Amino acid sequence: xxxxxxxxxxxxxxxxxxxxxxxxxxxxxxxxxxxxxxxxxxxxxxxxxxxxxxxxxxxxxxxxxxxxxxxxxxxxxxxxxxxxxxxxxxxxxxxxxxxxxxxxxxxxxxxxxxxxxxxxxxxxxxxxxxxxxxxxxxxxxxxxxxxxxxxxxxxxxxxxxxxxxxxxxxxxxxxxxxxxxxxxxxxxxxxxxxxxxxxxxxxxxxxxxxxxxxxxxxxxxxxxxxxxxxxxxxxxxxxxxxxxxxxxxxxxxxxxxxxxxxxxxxxxxxxxxxxxxxxxxxxxxxxxxxxxxxxxxxxxxxxxxxxxxxxxxxxxxxxxxxxxxx
Amino acid sequence: xxxxxxxxxxxxxxxxxxxxxxxxxxxxxxxxxxxxxxxxxxxxxxxxxxxxxxxxxxxxxxxxxxxxxxxxxxxxxxxxxxxxxxxxxxxxxxxxxxx
Numbered sequence: 001x002x003x004x005x006x007x008x009x010x011x012x013x014x015x016x017x018x019x020x021x022x023x024x025x026x027x028x029x030x031x032x033x034x035x036x037x038x039x040x041x042x043x044x045x046x047x048x049x050x051x052x053x054x055x056x057x058x059x060x061x062x063x064x065x066x067x068x069x070x071x072x073x074x075x076x077x078x079x080x081x082x083x084x085x086x087x088x089x090x091x092x093x094x095x096x097x098x099x100x101x102x103x104x105x106x107x108x109x110x111x112x113x114x115x116x117x118x119x120x121x122x123x124x125x126x127x128x129x130x131x132x133x134x135x136x137x138x139x140x141x142x143x144x145x146x147x148x149x150x151x152x153x154x155x156x157x158x159x160x161x162x163x164x165x166x167x168x169x170x171x172x173x174x175x176x177x178x179x180x181x182x183x184x185x186x187x188x189x190x191x192x193x194x195x196x197x198x199x200x201x202x203x204x205x206x207x208x209x210x211x212x213x214x215x216x217x218x219x220x221x222x223x224x225x226x227x228x229x230x231x232x233x234x235x236x237x238x239x240x241x242x243x244x245x246x247x248x249x250x251x252x253x254x255x256x257x258x259x260x261x262x263x264x265x266x267x268x269x270x271x272x273x274x275x276x277x278x279x280x281x282x283x284x285x286x287x288x289x290x291x292x293x294x295x296x297x298x299x300x301x302x303x304x305x306x307x308x309x310x311x312x313x314x315x316x317x318x319x320x321x322x323x324x325x326x
Numbered sequence: 327x328x329x330x331x332x333x334x335x336x337x338x339x340x341x342x343x344x345x346x347x348x349x350x351x352x353x354x355x356x357x358x359x360x361x362x363x364x365x366x367x368x369x370x371x372x373x374x375x376x377x378x379x380x381x382x383x384x385x386x387x388x389x390x391x392x393x394x395x396x397x398x399x400x401x402x403x404x405x406x407x408x409x410x411x412x413x414x415x416x417x418x419x420x421x422x423x424x425x
Contacts, residue, residue, distance in 0.1 A: 190408060197404040201397065 144286020227301025234306025260300025
C-alpha cells in the first residue's frame with residue numbers, strides 16, 4: 001500500500017514546476033509577481049511535506065510574504081514614481097524596447113554557470129548519505145538549545161548567520177543611499193477598510209511573531225521567521241498610514257538597523273578568552289546568549305525589512321536645489 | 327456518527343470551493359469573479375473549518391481552527407474589497423483617457 005498522499009505530492013510537484021515556467025513566460029509583470037507569490041506558497045507546502053517546517057516557515061514568511069510585498073512595491077515604484085517603466089509597457093499593451101542581444105547573452109551565460117555549479121554540487125555530493133544529522137545530534141548537549149536547526153544556525157555555524165544579518169544591513173544602507181534624490185512617494189493609501197483590517201490583525205501578528213522567536217529555541221521558528229512576521233506589522237502600519245515615517249525617526253531606525261549585527265558581533269567577541277574562540281558561548285550561558293542574540297536580531301530584521309519596503313529614507317521637505325541633508 | 331457528519335460538512339464545503347472556482351473561470355468580468363470567489367470561499371471555508379473542528383481532540387484545537395477561519399475570512403474580505411476598489415479606479419482612469 002503506497003502513501004495515499006503520493007497523488008497530492010505529485011500534483012504539488014507538477015504545480016510548482018508549472019508555476020515556475022508560467023512566471024517566466026507571462027508578459028504582465030503584475031501577473032508574474034502574483035504567480036511568484038503562489039509559487040512561494042506551494043514551495044512552502046512542499047517543504048512541509050518534506051518534513052522541514054523551519055524552511056517552510058522561512059519560505060512562507062520571507063521568500064513569499066516579504067519578498068512578494070517588496071516586488072509589488074518595486075513595480076509600483078518603477079511605474080509611478082521613477083517612471084522608468086510606463087503603464088502601457090507594464091500591462092504589455094505596447095511592446096517594451098527589446099533588450100540588447102549582448103545583455104541577453106551575458107545573462108544566459110551567468111545563469112548557465114550557476115546551473116552548472118549547482119549541478120556539480122548536487123552530483124558531487126554523497127548519494128543518500130547520512131548528512132550531518134549524527135554529528136549535530138551528538139553535539140546538541142553543547143549547544144544550549146533543544147532545537148537542532150536553532151543550534152546549527154545560532155551556534156555551530158553562527159558566523160554564516162551573522163553574515164546573513166550583515167547582508168540585510170548592507171541592503172538597507174544601499175537603498176537609503178540610492179533613493180536619496182527621488183521624490184517622496186508614500187505607498188498608495190488603501191482606505192478605511194484596510195485600516196480596520198490592520199487594526200484587527202496587528203495584535204495577532206505581534207503575538208505570532210514573538211511566539212515564533214521565543215519558540216525557536218525548542219521547536220521550528222526563530223529570528224528570521226519571527227522577524228519577517230513582525231516586519232508585516234511595519235508593512236500594515238505603513239500601508240494603512242497608521243504610521244508615517246518622520247525625519248526625526250531616522251536615528252532610531254539607524255540604531256535598529258545595526259542593533260542585531262552589533263549585538264551578535266559583540267557577543268561573539270566578548271565570549272572569547274579563557275581558552276575559547278569567537279562564537280564559542282560558555283555552556284551555562286549559551287541559551288541566554290542565543291535568545292538575546294535572536295531577540296535583538298529579530299528587532300533588526302523586522303525594522304530593516306519594513307524600511308526596505310518603505311524604500312526611501314524619510315527626509316524633511318527641502319527647497320528645490322537646496323542641500324539634501326536637512 | 328460525528329465523523330460522518332464532519333465528513334458531510336467538509337464535502338459540502340468543498341462543493342462551495344468548486345463552485346467558486348467555476349465562477350472564477352466562467353464569469354465575464356472581475357466583479358462577478360470576485361463575488362463568486364469571496365462568497366463561495368467564505369462559506370466553503372466556514373463549513374470545512376466546522377467539519378474539522380468536530381473532529382478536533384481538544385478545545386485548544388477548536389480555538390485554533392476558529393482563529394484560522396476568522397483571519398482567513400477577514401483577509402479574504404479585505405483583499406476582495408481592495409481588488410474591486412482598485413479595478414474600479416483603474417477603469418475610471420482608462421475610461422477618462424479614452425475620452
